[in-house]
Amino acid sequence: MIAVLIGLLTGALAIALIGESIFDTYKVMWDGAFGNFYFLTATLARATPIILIGLGLALAFRAGVFNMGAEGQMVLGAVCAALAALYVPGSGIVKLLSAFLAGFIAGGLWSLLAGWMEVKYKVQLLISTLLLNYVAVLFAGYLVAEPFQDKSGSAALAQTPMIDQAVWLPKLFAGMSVHMGFVIAVIGAIILYVVLQFTSSGYEVRMLGKNPFFAEYGGINKQKVLLFSMFFSGGIAGLAGTVEVLGSQYRYVEGALTVPGYAWTGLMAALLANSNPLGTAVAAILLAALQTGAMGMERNTEVPLEIASVIQGVLILFVTAKFTLSWWKVKKKAGDVNGAV
């Protein structure tokens, strides 16, 4: 919360430097995010993938693992969902379900790969997940630039053909951009919260994150819980890509998911909320509002869009400082383990 305040203060400073009224600018920003029904739904639509990404990461963080690969997991999920929606035979509902399944499994397996490398070869998750992003994004780019490219249009964009309308996720309100994916994201947040807080699997995940030694001592299978957490974490990130494809793009377009930085905003939401699933959803909506609000601000004032990036940058700085510190402590503790006789 302090990080948010400092972020807004820094933003205020930057606005003052440009010579605009701070209060008016923030007012315009607020209007741009929540000002009327249209802007509100635009914010929620933007928040949808961010919530899902944030949830996936929150799960990984709760288990004490650093999954930085949400972007790759999301993109692979998206491209697999699009391909499933295009090429799986059957009625709309069959296509829809197989798209969801494909998106979830693709993201999950990609994440599981990193988890498996950690368990088997001690490849640091922080590094492997980060690097696998490039592999996934470029591979997805290849898929839509070569074998599955949409050849129908005149412009040869790197995108798949449009998916059948029967597979589209319905919009929540006619003419507004927010779609069923938002409902799915919110339900996902509630489910994840309940699972983490009240079930034995959730307990195992949380204890692994809080103290891996205690978890091991208590009979929790560390590797199994780590692999499961990674799979579901990546799977949920894959769902973020899936709902974007089925709910707003209706095809996989290269760059449509990576350019807006959904994955990194989702990471920030999870960090801001201290990996609480419900808090993550709220933080994701706020961060989305910051972005849509900044767009409104740019339309109506002299302040450029980048002010949102300034605020976000400061947020990241403060949140990661806190997070890295605690991660460091755990690592140090791990180094101090001395065997009992």
Add this chain to the structure above:
Amino acid sequence: MIQAISGLTSVDQGDIRLGDTHLVGKSVAFRRNEGLAHIPEDRFLWGAAKDATIEETGVMGYYNKKAFNKYSFILKNSFREVVKGWIDRFEIKVKSVDDKSGNLSGGNLQKLIVARELGFETNFLIAAEPTRGVDIGAMEYIHEAILEKRNRGDGILLVSSELSEILLLSDRIAVMFEGKIVDVLERKDATEERLSVLMAGGKEDESSEKNTTTA
């Protein structure tokens, strides 16, 4: 040695049995289900999670037992009663069971861990430095509880660097030096002097004791 028995370290050779069950190569969970309880040497590293609530620290090992688990949901209300029972019995000073474990004093956290491990009612218990760094009051509670368990006929492996504690609680004492058991004494033959001589030369004072009730 404790880590080898409890399954936290893997063993290359030799055999560990609990009753008739072979434990080598088995998981920690398997060993715990077979009836092994363990008061760890380092309560903050192994015995608890500082950021977890007292209830969460307490429920470790119980959460998947039938009495506290329904459709994989942890039955917090039934478990809460159990924790409250422990708190009453050992007079653990807590603000609330939702308080963080790390906020407990060393002695109170140790009492919580002892209560948890005794609560499994297993026939074998490893007690590693069960009273290190706890106040006298807590120490007495813990000693009493360990003796009570012994008197019920359960086996206890006590590992301690406190000679007075060993002499007070043990039936049979094995002295280890540089990783090997150098001698096993009956309580009546053991004096502080004899033990000290056996231990001499070790950088750390390490000695262990084995109760005779189970082999």
